[in-house]
Amino acid sequence: MPLDPQAQAIADQFARLPRPDLDTLNAAAYRAGLAAFAALAPALDAGIRIDNLVLDGPAGPLAARAYRPGSADPRPLVVYFHGGGFVSCGLDTHDALCSRLALLADAIVVSIDYRLAPEHPYPAAVDDAVAAVQAVHRAAATLGADPARIAVAGDSAGATLATVSARLMRDSGLRLAHQLLIYPVTDSACDTASHREHGDAPILDSGLMRWFWRQYLPNQEAGLDPRASPLRAPELAAMPPATVITAGIDPLRDEGEAYALALVAAGVPVMLRRWPGQFHGFASLLGQLDAADEALAFAAAQLRGALAR
Numbered sequence: 001m002p003l004d005p006q007a008q009a010i011a012d013q014f015a016r017l018p019r020p021d022l023d024t025l026n027a028a029a030y031r032a033g034l035a036a037f038a039a040l041a042p043a044l045d046a047g048i049r050i051d052n053l054v055l056d057g058p059a060g061p062l063a064a065r066a067y068r069p070g071s072a073d074p075r076p077l078v079v080y081f082h083g084g085g086f087v088s089c090g091l092d093t094h095d096a097l098c099s100r101l102a103l104l105a106d107a108i109v110v111s112i113d114y115r116l117a118p119e120h121p122y123p124a125a126v127d128d129a130v131a132a133v134q135a136v137h138r139a140a141a142t143l144g145a146d147p148a149r150i151a152v153a154g155d156s157a158g159a160t161l162a163t164v165s166a167r168l169m170r171d172s173g174l175r176l177a178h179q180l181l182i183y184p185v186t187d188s189a190c191d192t193a194s195h196r197e198h199g200d201a202p203i204l205d206s207g208l209m210r211w212f213w214r215q216y217l218p219n220q221e222a223g224l225d226p227r228a229s230p231l232r233a234p235e236l237a238a239m240p241p242a243t244v245i246t247a248g249i250d251p252l253r254d255e256g257e258a259y260a261l262a263l264v265a266a267g268v269p270v271m272l273r274r275w276p277g278q279f280h281g282f283a284s285l286l287g288q289l290d291a292a293d294e295a296l297a298f299a300a301a302q303l304r305g306a307l308a309r
Helices: 005-015 027-040 092-105 124-138 157-172 193-197 206-216 220-224 253-265 290-308
Strands: 049-057 060-068 075-081 108-112 145-155 178-182 242-249 270-279
Touching: 005 270, 005 290, 049 124, 060 092, 060 124, 075 092, 075 124, 075 157, 075 290, 092 108, 092 145, 092 290, 108 124, 124 145, 124 157, 145 157, 145 290, 157 178, 178 253, 178 290, 193 253, 242 253, 242 290, 253 270, 270 290
Parallel strands: 075 108, 075 145, 145 178, 178 242, 242 270
Antiparallel strands: 049 060, 060 108
């Protein structure tokens, strides 16, 4: 299936930009190159209060940002981890997405500014994610949230951190209500059919995904650890119910869907939905892609239903 016309128009814009040499590219240069996305940044939704927070992290303070809708306390809470290949992005890049999710899910969304590779390689981001969920759980009452109704969510690499932290919370006895995984990264092997079929997809291609893994992992063997590649987890039973969203024209499509099926095989309730004709990262382009608005509305409805129970 070809790209959706709206997605194709955006892909054409980026096709005119110089392609980085992945043999010489460093993280600083990659982050600087993301400035091209600034022109596509949507406006924030009205009616959302935004507060900057500081949480206790394993290596020092963790910056975070809370998005609060106008409904009465106590509200459910969503801990959100941004995408960016474990290398890039942050609180500012995901302002609009988190604001929209808070509004539509009628929940407090707390976005986490975890440490990035290669300056802080694996497992720094995982350690930060686990600490953030624990810190938010402890601070739920202060935040005006219900500690019994907490979900984790994320896109791309952030979805990896969301589901890994959910599994580790399960093992520690803290049960979360839901996990929202938007085109998750689930296996460092990068060897699925969608990697072969869409290896040169716009926005994220297979070469760039392998470059991200090289920045993130201290060595290739670390990619076998289920905290890095959640598809390799030996036991997924009793995980929180999940919503998994994938994009049709995305090298990561098949590993995301394989992870959804692995959860189902372990007895976990899963809602899996693929957005055909969309590239990786599409859900961040609110106001630019109709599919982005649809996907966030769907994701928020899933959260709202799960957190109401």
